[in-house]
Amino acid sequence: MAKLEQKIVIVGGGIIGCSTAYYLTKLGHKNVTVFESVDVAHAASGRAGGFLALDWCDGGQSGSLARRSFKLHETLGSELAADSGYRKMQTLSVGLSEKNCPDAKSKQRKCSKPEWVDGNVLSSEVIGTTQTTAQVHPKLLTKAFINAAVKNGANLVKKSVVSGNSVDNVVRGVVLEDSSCIAADVVILCMGPWEDRGLDWFGIGKKLVTGTRAHSITIDIEGKSNIDNTALFLAYKEDPEVYPRPDGTVYVCGSVAAEHAPLPEHPKDVIFDSSACEQIKALAGKVCLELKNAENYSKSACYLPHSADGTPIIGKVPTMSGLYMAAGHSCWGILQGPATGEAVAELVSLGKSSHVDLSPFDPSRFF
Numbered sequence: 001m002a003k004l005e006q007k008i009v010i011v012g013g014g015i016i017g018c019s020t021a022y023y024l025t026k027l028g029h030k031n032v033t034v035f036e037s038v039d040v041a042h043a044a045s046g047r048a049g050g051f052l053a054l055d056w057c058d059g060g061q062s063g064s065l066a067r068r069s070f071k072l073h074e075t076l077g078s079e080l081a082a083d084s085g086y087r088k089m090q091t092l093s094v095g096l097s098e099k100n101c102p103d104a105k106s107k108q109r110k111c112s113k114p115e116w117v118d119g120n121v122l123s124s125e126v127i128g129t130t131q132t133t134a135q136v137h138p139k140l141l142t143k144a145f146i147n148a149a150v151k152n153g154a155n156l157v158k159k160s161v162v163s164g165n166s167v168d169n170v171v172r173g174v175v176l177e178d179s180s181c182i183a184a185d186v187v188i189l190c191m192g193p194w195e196d197r198g199l200d201w202f203g204i205g206k207k208l209v210t211g212t213r214a215h216s217i218t219i220d221i222e223g224k225s226n227i228d229n230t231a232l233f234l235a236y237k238e239d240p241e242v243y244p245r246p247d248g249t250v251y252v253c254g255s256v257a258a259e260h261a262p263l264p265e266h267p268k269d270v271i272f273d274s275s276a277c278e279q280i281k282a283l284a285g286k287v288c289l290e291l292k293n294a295e296n297y298s299k300s301a302c303y304l305p306h307s308a309d310g311t312p313i314i315g316k317v318p319t320m321s322g323l324y325m326a327a328g329h330s331c332w333g334i335l336q337g338p339a340t341g342e343a344v345a346e347l348v349s350l351g352k353s354s355h356v357d358l359s360p361f362d363p364s365r366f367f
Helices: 015-026 063-080 104-108 138-151 192-201 274-287 289-293 328-348
Strands: 009-011 032-035 051-053 092-098 121-128 133-135 156-157 160-167 170-176 181-183 186-189 209-220 230-235 241-246 251-253 297-307 314-317 323-327
Touching: 009 156, 009 170, 009 289, 015 032, 015 323, 015 328, 032 138, 032 241, 051 328, 063 092, 063 138, 063 328, 092 274, 121 133, 121 230, 121 323, 138 156, 138 328, 160 192, 170 186, 186 192, 186 328, 192 297, 192 323, 209 274, 251 274, 274 289, 274 297, 297 328, 314 328, 323 328
Parallel strands: 009 032, 009 186, 032 156, 092 230, 186 323
Antiparallel strands: 051 133, 092 121, 160 170, 170 181, 209 251, 209 297, 230 241, 241 251, 314 323
16 A cells, blocks of 8 residues: 555644644645544643643753744744744743832843743843744644645544454554544544543553643733843742733643642543642742733643653554554654654655654654
C-alpha cells in the first residue's frame, strides 16, 4: 500500500494530535481522522499559558525540538490563515516582598520594570527578549491546526476511543464508545497524561506518562490599560507566572496546595479547586493593582503530562507495528507541539524526521 493511502487514526485533539493531523495532510495524506473524546483543546492545550522560549530547553534532550518549534510558531498564524494569539514578549524575573518590608519601597525604585508592575518589587531581571521569548493562545492555535487539517481533507470525530484492534502485533484499528470498529493502518496516540490508557488498548502494560494538576486563571481587563507584552516569572510564594495576552486578558498560573489530585478516568471529569484559583488571583494582586482590582476572571485546571524519565516520548512503539505515540512534554507542550506534530508526520510518511533528531525521544528506551 502506498504511504499516502494509509488509513491513519490520531487519538487526542490537543495541540500535538491536531498539529500531527495538519502536517500529515500537508504531506499529502487524505485518510486522516482525529478522534477527540470531549472537544478540541479541551484539556491542557486549551488551558495552558502559551509561553514560548527559544533557548530555555537548551542543555536538555528537547533543546533542538524547542528551537525548531519556536521557529515554526513565528509563521504559523499566516500559514494557517488564523489568529493564533502570537506575539513576541519581553520576559522578566521579578522578586516581590510583603508590604510590611521596610526596605521594599527604597529598593523598588532601583528596579527596571514596566509601569503596570506596581507591587512591592525587590528585584527585576531580564530573562528573555523579543528575540527569544513569545506567546500564543493555545486554544486558538490548536483549533487553527485542526481547521487547516480538515480543510486539507482530514476528519474530526468527537467520540471516545475505548479499545484497539491488532492482529499478530500489527495495528488494525480502534473501537469507539458505540462499539463501532474503525479500520486503521496507523494509530498515533496523542493523549497527554492519559497516554498509558492508549497503550493498554493494544496490550502494552507500560506506565510511561503521568499527570499532575495545575491551576490557572484568566483575568479580563476592562477599559484602557497600560499592561503590555511583558511576561513575568515571580520569585514569590508559589512562583506565579503572569502572561498578558493581546486580547485584553491576563493569564496567571502558580503552584498551590490543591495541585495534588489523582488523574481522573476521563478528561471531561477534570475539575478545578476554587480556593486554589483564588490564591492565584491574590498573588496576581501582589504584582499589579489593576490585576488586584479586576473582578472578572475565569478559573481553570488541567493535568500536565510527565514522562517516566522527564523527556518527551515520540516515535514508533517497538512492540506493535503501526502504533506511534507522542506525549510527556510536561509544561512545554505548547512550545514543542508544532515541531512534534511535524516530526511525527514525517516519521509516519517518510520514515524519518527532517528537522529534529527523534532518537532521544524514541519510545524503545522503555522496552
